[in-house]
Amino acid sequence: MAKKEKNGTKSKGKTTAHQTNSSGDNGASLASQSTNKIETVELPENGWICEKDEAAKAVKCERNEENILRLARAYYKLRQWGKLEALTSSALKDDSGSTDNSSSKLYRQQLTTWHKEAKDNLSIRTIMDEQGYGLEESRLRRLRNINTVTCPHETFNNLNILQYAALKGDIRLLEKAIALGAVIDYPVGEPEEEYVREAPGEAPRGATALLLACSSLAMYGAVPQEHARMIFREQPRLADMLRGNLECAVQLVKLGANCSAVYRLGNCERMLFGMMQSLGIDNKNAYELAQIAKKVELTRTMKGFKSVEDRIRLVHCRCGSRLPWRECHASAALALGPHYAYYNSKVDERGGEKVLCWRFSPLGNCPCDNNKGKFKSYFKCCWQDASEYQDDSTAERFETKSMPIDERGFNALQKLMEGKGPNDLVFPPSMTNEKIFSGFRNMPLKEFIKQTDPDGISVLYGWDMEVYVSVMERLENWFQWNDLHWPIPKSELIQRTKEWNQALLQYCDDQNLAGTEREEVIKIHTASALAPCANPACNKFELDVKSFAKCSRCKKVAYCSRACQGDHWKLTHKQKCRPA
Numbered sequence: 001m002a003k004k005e006k007n008g009t010k011s012k013g014k015t016t017a018h019q020t021n022s023s024g025d026n027g028a029s030l031a032s033q034s035t036n037k038i039e040t041v042e043l044p045e046n047g048w049i050c051e052k053d054e055a056a057k058a059v060k061c062e063r064n065e066e067n068i069l070r071l072a073r074a075y076y077k078l079r080q081w082g083k084l085e086a087l088t089s090s091a092l093k094d095d096s097g098s099t100d101n102s103s104s105k106l107y108r109q110q111l112t113t114w115h116k117e118a119k120d121n122l123s124i125r126t127i128m129d130e131q132g133y134g135l136e137e138s139r140l141r142r143l144r145n146i147n148t149v150t151c152p153h154e155t156f157n158n159l160n161i162l163q164y165a166a167l168k169g170d171i172r173l174l175e176k177a178i179a180l181g182a183v184i185d186y187p188v189g190e191p192e193e194e195y196v197r198e199a200p201g202e203a204p205r206g207a208t209a210l211l212l213a214c215s216s217l218a219m220y221g222a223v224p225q226e227h228a229r230m231i232f233r234e235q236p237r238l239a240d241m242l243r244g245n246l247e248c249a250v251q252l253v254k255l256g257a258n259c260s261a262v263y264r265l266g267n268c269e270r271m272l273f274g275m276m277q278s279l280g281i282d283n284k285n286a287y288e289l290a291q292i293a294k295k296v297e298l299t300r301t302m303k304g305f306k307s308v309e310d311r312i313r314l315v316h317c318r319c320g321s322r323l324p325w326r327e328c329h330a331s332a333a334l335a336l337g338p339h340y341a342y343y344n345s346k347v348d349e350r351g352g353e354k355v356l357c358w359r360f361s362p363l364g365n366c367p368c369d370n371n372k373g374k375f376k377s378y379f380k381c382c383w384q385d386a387s388e389y390q391d392d393s394t395a396e397r398f399e400t401k402s403m404p405i406d407e408r409g410f411n412a413l414q415k416l417m418e419g420k421g422p423n424d425l426v427f428p429p430s431m432t433n434e435k436i437f438s439g440f441r442n443m444p445l446k447e448f449i450k451q452t453d454p455d456g457i458s459v460l461y462g463w464d465m466e467v468y469v470s471v472m473e474r475l476e477n478w479f480q481w482n483d484l485h486w487p488i489p490k491s492e493l494i495q496r497t498k499e500w501n502q503a504l505l506q507y508c509d510d511q512n513l514a515g516t517e518r519e520e521v522i523k524i525h526t527a528s529a530l531a532p533c534a535n536p537a538c539n540k541f542e543l544d545v546k547s548f549a550k551c552s553r554c555k556k557v558a559y560c561s562r563a564c565q566g567d568h569w570k571l572t573h574k575q576k577c578r579p580a
Contacts, residue, residue: 095108146181163188169241169244187208215289217246217290219281251316258286308356312356359387452482549565551565553579
């Protein structure tokens with residue numbers, strides 16, 4: 001892998017597998033130290049992600065002490081050290097000439113504390129920084145599959161990036177990989193041929209990142225204390241690595257790792273594995289390994305996450321904030337219900353129970369793959385429209401999509417499920433496609449469009465109804481195209497646009513259209529994924545798919561600006577807007 005660019009001056013202290021800061025303090029203690037320094041703050045009503053966004057807007061509008069403290073607190077809670085350091089640095093510089101009253105003194109004192117915390121965390125160096133493997137975020141984002149890429153290791157030739165981080169005790173790399181979409185229970189597999197020559201042996205196949213960290217702790221926890229002290233004297237860096245193993249194991253459990261997976265050495269012939277077998281570190285699950293390691297913090301954490309109910313309630317968001325999902329990217333303001341956990345219909349092999357899956361990381365590359373190589377994060381792209389989940393042991397993904405629906409729409413849906421079409425507009429199951437399309441052809445175009453366009457801004461008024469219905473007939477799973485597609489999820493909209501335009505070309509071929517006539521039909525009836533502003537007085541269209549902001553109440557319309565939203569609200573939307 002390419003070498004990583006160094007940020008800042010290289011520390012003269014010893015390189016450790018675990019994180020240490022420039023002053024030599026252990027990275028594991030920073031979180032506990034900083035927790036004691038920050039005042040107790042109640043959880044914001046809409047969670048810390050919404051609080052951060054609202055605070056950033058407040059600072060932009062008015063850069064006062066209250067707003068700056070609010071934003072800095074949100075950065076601190078979300079562990080966004082780079083942004084916290086930049087904010088506090090500029091705020092302290094701006095405040096250097098202010099009056100020395102009690103309020104300003106407390107303000108500077110709090111900012112100074114946060115500024116130091118941010119610098120301490122940013123100064124932490126890992127073995128990856130020292131050895132220069134080049135696992136910076138931009139490189140990780142470009143990987144086709146972060147779960148299968150082998151990471152070079154001096155002993156094992158079959159570890160992926162997450163497994164490497166857990167075994168080395170590199171908590172920063174571990175959390176970075178998970179934030180970018182790595183699944184936490186992916187098993188160690190077969191080595192890639194190019195790495196067999198570089199490292200002498202394989203790690204036990206089937207082991208997970210949690211099992212690797214726990215086995216490392218258990219091996220040194222099981223040896224006699226006198227022997228352990230001798231090993232630590234000969235290998236002083238080992239103690240730092242074990243502290244890193246512990247922190248990695250604790251965080252993996254809090255992220256929802258499977259503690260029931262079993263560590264099996266198999267028929268490995270290496271001397272190391274023989275010693276582990278003699279110490280009883282074989283055919284043990286993660287909880288049993290933690291007990292052998294005598295790590296009270298780890299066993300206590302595992303007990304706290306033992307039941308499914310506790311896991312769903314307490315499991316951490318995968319962005320790296322170390323906050324529960326409900327306090328972070330899955331607050332009630334960002335989606336309805338506990339949408340971060342989902343039981344997959346696939347049955348697992350062990351007990352015939354459904355597999356509990358977690359939401360794909362909000363900071364990972366958006367699964368829609370429609371960002372033209374820009375690597376847009378899932379949270380900033382399709383988070384609100386499509387819920388992407390993944391199986392943590394197989395890395396398989398599946399998706400559930402959401403569409404806004406108000407009370408009237410919900411009642412209509414209930415009637416549909418009961419077989420009662422409201423106002424006879426729902427087609428009964430017995431009606432053939434031929435009759436359905438015949439009904440569309442006999443419907444006046446203006447009345448047809450008005451059902452979804454009460455403000456009269458749709459371009460469909462200029463379409464030919466015969467062409468429209470003929471294109472629908474050529475769709476494998478037909479749908480009614482609507483250029484006012486604000487509520488449709490991005491990934492589905494992109495797919496619908498492609499299908500419609502392919503069917504349009506097929507219609508032109510079937511009708512033997514050519515030359516100017518063909519060009520005119522295609523020009524008029526081509527579908528676009530770019531939506532107009534919902535304000536009838538505005539003629540702007542999106543430049544990027546789903547770039548306009550939806551109405552936060554009904555989520556059925558979108559606007560190019562707050563001004564347009566305000567104008568439309570006064571004009572007609574206030575009477576029609578219903579909570580989704």
